[in-house]
Amino acid sequence: MTSRVEATLDACRDEGRAALIGYLPVGFPSLDESIEAAIALVENGADIVELGLPYSDPVMDGLVIQEATQTALANGFRLKDAFSAVRAITERVSAPILVMTYWNPVVQYGVERFAADLAAAGGAGLITPDLIPDEAAEWIAASDKHDLDRVFLAAPSSTPQRLATAVERSRGFVYAVSTMGITGERADVDAAAHGLVERLREAGAQHVGVGIGISTSDQVREVQSYAEGAIVGSVLVKALSDGGVPAVAALASRLSGQRANVEPGLA
Amino acid sequence: MLRDVQGPYYGEFGGRFVPESLIAALDELALAYDQCKSDPSFQAELSDLHRTYTGRPSLITEVPRFAAHGGNARILLKREDLNHTGSHKINNVLGQALVAKRIGKTRLIAETGAGQHGVATATAAALFGLECVVYMGQVDTERQALNVARMRLLGAEVVPVTTGSRTLKDAINEALRDWVANVDNTHYLLGTVAGPHPFPYMVRDFHKIIGEEAREQVLELTGRLPDVVAACVGGGSNAIGIFHAFLDDPDVALVGFEAAGKGINTPEHAATITMGRPGVLHGARSYMLQNEDGQTIESHSISAGLDYPGVGPEHSWLHDIGRASYRPVTDDEAMAALRLLSRTEGIIPAIETAHALHGALELGKELGPESVILVNLSGRGDKDMETAGAYFDLFDRSVK
Structure with missing residues (x-):
């Protein structure tokens, strides 16, 4: 069984480039618009979509993503909507969809049932910001069974042993947290990011995505020079919030370096 | 021995x-705490602070005029309200601040609901010369304005949290976000027995002095162990503190009183164990109030300190193994007990504590005059005068 995310990252590497991974929350500003925005993201050069599940207590997220996900919840977002969104996106574009979720919604849905339904909807796997490999036995078993990717986080503060564990237990890529902090734009990519990726290489990592605080084309290029993927989130959410789907399309095309591909009706 | 359980797991809870x-x-914290725990000089420094600063050991007060309304049982109050800063919270705060100093942290952050933990943390920061930032839900900064002023007077920065439900749970989220970004120089001085390991274990250890003193004091006063130990439960720190010394005394019942708010058959309550189910919140697996999708439900209680949709993992475990039981007490029942203790004994308790006082009256009626009921009087009511004044219509309208 091959990881679809790893296959995508390898294909990018064969083209002599690194991947652009774009985050957007499902259900914001509405379920339909979040689906259209994710599709626009892919059509404008994102290689992988990170689809965020709105959660009441998002401790890794800064204000932009907090406000968007709280809006989605206030608008009545339900977990089942995430599966229909994944299905709707994968029917129209082929980029792998990783769902980013805090752990309690998965626990309440049932870890095995969540994995089965995500796989059935065409999802590629999960990014779990508050589930460390040490606590993840049930998810590791379920993701193995359903051939799903599981992306654990690595931080600048992680010990070599913990990095080795993150590399060993992750499938798809390891999410290198660029800086000690939460999601949101920053003026510069923390120098810690490059060092962390090198330490992950020493721990055996073949695929690393770098995220947190990456928002400009220059920052994307910088990260892509040493990692397999650059993860962009808050600035895309802000674009969606301010300018709707066309703004996401335009920004994704700038970040990916691909010519804008905006449906005439949306432009 | 139940007393020896030290996490990270309490049965299926914790983590x-x-x-x-x-x-x-x-x-780093778990390692440093274990070193402190076995270091006589650390224990001596903390004991000395408790004797000369906190005011320990705290008194036991028997309250017969109050108990006349509760089946004439013998009701004994463990007077944590007489501690410096006015509640049990100082026990944990001084302990953690000493640990933080030992690992070289120069900045303390804390969450607070009622403001008692925030005041205690600001106090320790002033005492030890540390920088201090307290996160407090905006709803709570309004209903506990006096404590906000106290913290600021002590030199702390108070940050009103405007996200989510703007109460304690959101203050914890904001403190966690701060900690993620500033963990190099900052210690998160968590105020209850919740959160990720080692907090439930370490915070319990710093509060278990309450039960250890009380067990001796009750034995001395009555010649026997109490029939029941009662405490209010929000996150559960004062309850675990007084329960712990009795965990392996099988004849002593342990009863925690949760905030039932406007009633457990309404959406407005904070009765986490009574009405919730296990889930993951703020770093630990425990009972919590949540909807079908695992989204945290906003809690309600007239007392800011119990207005929390989670509970410490050790309580969840004690509940599941049947060692402790947990009952709901409404806003109105708590307020009636608050006024009754004030008028019969001249002691104004915190509204949080009043939940346990109502519980003690219930227990007294069930167990009768021969019974001995030990209650943790976890805090004093000065901070609650705005709420109590409005509730009982105590202010002259021309003034207020």
């Missing part, structure tokens, strides 16, 4: 469900 960025700090 560390936090971002990887915090794991190094939690590991």
Whole structure:
């Protein structure tokens, strides 16, 4: 069984480039618009979509993503909507969809049932910001069974042993947290990011995505020079919030370096 | 022995469900705490502070005029309200601040609901010369304005949290976000027995002095162990503090009183164990109030300190193994007990504590005059005068 995310990252590497991974929350500003925005993201050069599940207590997220996900919840977002969104996106574009979720919604849905339904909807796997490999036995078993990717986080503060564990237990890529902090734009990519990726290489990592605080084309290029993927989130959410789907399309095309591909009706 | 359980797991509860960025700090803290725990000089320093600063040991007060309304049982109050800063919270705060100093942290952050933990943390920061930032839900900064002023007077920065439900749970989220970004120089001085390991274990240890003193004091006063030990439960720190010394006394019943708010058959309550189910919140697996999708439900209680949709994992475990039981007490029942203790004994308790006082009256009626009921009087009511004044219509309208 091959990881679809790893296959995508390898294909990018064969083209002599690194991947652009774009985050957007499902259900914001509405379920339909979040689906259209994710599709626009892919059509404008994102290689992988990170689809965020709105959660009441998002401790890794800064204000932009907090406000968007709280809006989605206030608008009545339900977990089942995430599966229909994944299905709707994968029917129209082929980029792998990783769902980013805090752990309690998965626990309440049932870890095995969540994995089965995500796989059935065409999802590629999960990014779990508050589930460390040490606590993840049930998810590791379920993701193995359903051939799903599981992306654990690595931080600048992680010990070599913990990095080795993150590399060993992750499938798809390891999410290198660029800086000690939460999601949101920053003026510069923390120098810690490059060092962390090198330490992950020493721990055996073949695929690393770098995220947190990456928002400009220059920052994307910088990260892509040493990692397999650059993860962009808050600035895309802000674009969606301010300018709707066309703004996401335009920004994704700038970040990916691909010519804008905006449906005439949306432009 | 039940007393020897030290986490990270309490049965199926507890653990560390936090971002990887915090794991190094939690590991460092767990190691440092274990070293402190076995270090006689640390224990001596903390004991000395408790004797000369906190005011320990705290008194036991028997309250017969109050108990006349509760089946004439013998009701004994463990007077944590007489501690410096006015509640049990100082026990944990001084302990953690000493640990933080030992690992070289120069900045303390804390969450607070009622403001008692925030005041205690600001106090320790002033005492030890540390920087201090307290996160407090905006709803709570309004209903506990006096404590906000106290914290600021003590030199702390108070940050009103405007996200989510703007109460204690959101203050914890904001403190966790701060900690993720500033973990190098900052200690998160968590105020209850919740959160990721080692907090439930370490905070319990710093509060278990309450039960250890009380067990001796009750034996001395009555010649026997109490029939029941009662305490209010929000996150559960004062309850675990007084329960712990009795965990392995099988004849002593342990009863925690949760906030039923406007009633457990309404959406407005904070009765986490009574009405919730296990889930993951703020770094640990425990009972919590949540909807079908695992989204945390906003809690309600007239007392800011119990207005929390989670509870410490050790309580969840004690509940599941049947060692402790947990009952709901409404806003109105708590307020009636608050006024009754004030008028019969001249002691104004915190509204949080009043939940346990109502519980003690219930227990007294059930157990009768021969019974001995020990209650943790966890805090004093000065901070609650705005709420109590409005509730009982105590202010002259021309003035207020």
